[in-house]
Amino acid sequence: MNKKIAAAVSGGAVLMLVLSGCGGDDSDKKAEAWAKKVCDAWQPELRKIETANADIKRVSSESNKPEEVQKTDSEAFQTMSDSYKTMGAALTGAGVPPAKEGQATQDAAVKGFADTSKGYADLKTKVDALDVKDQNKFAEGLKDVANGLAEATKGGEEALATLKAGGLDKVMNSQKGCQVTVVASPK
Secondary structure (H helix, E strand, C coil): CCHHHHHHHHHHHHHHHCCCCCCCCCCCHHHHHHHHHHHHHHHHHHHHHHHHHHHHHHHHHCCCCHHHHHHHHHHHHHHHHHHHHHHHHHHHHCCCCCCCCHHHHHHHHHHHHHHHHHHHHHHHHHHHCCCCCCHHHHHHHHHHHHHHHHHHHHHHHHHHHHHHHCCCHHHHHCCHHHCCCCCCCCC
16 A cells, blocks of 8 residues: 555655766865755755665554654655755755856755645645545545655756756765765654
């Protein structure tokens, strides 16, 4: 019943893992300073997103009551919504990136994270409205939520693509704060 949502959320986890990887040889001190500011602000948010994803996977792979699944998914979606909003704010707070079309790159990336934040808030609303007393209706509702995950993560994916197109991916990849380590969910 909830395995589809776990599979879809796993795709969302990949969204943030895009930034992890090998650093580049970018010697531009302004770009490094900008990326450090952004990535330092992102690190706690990336951890929260990974933990939320792990929580969703945990409840979907175990035999949990609909109430537990609903509560866990709702809290996870709220966490992700808040984190993506904070990540967008961090981009704004870091100032215009020293990149090709810096202001446009920043604006597009901030909008992408705002869209993903709203997408997860909408999913939370859907999960909260599910009927936990009727197992069949709950399962059908979860399918609808899972189907909405791709749309929810689209903005964040576009934000990362915008940063990459702006030439900021290498300098961001070199920052420890933008490197994600997968966390295990507490049991």
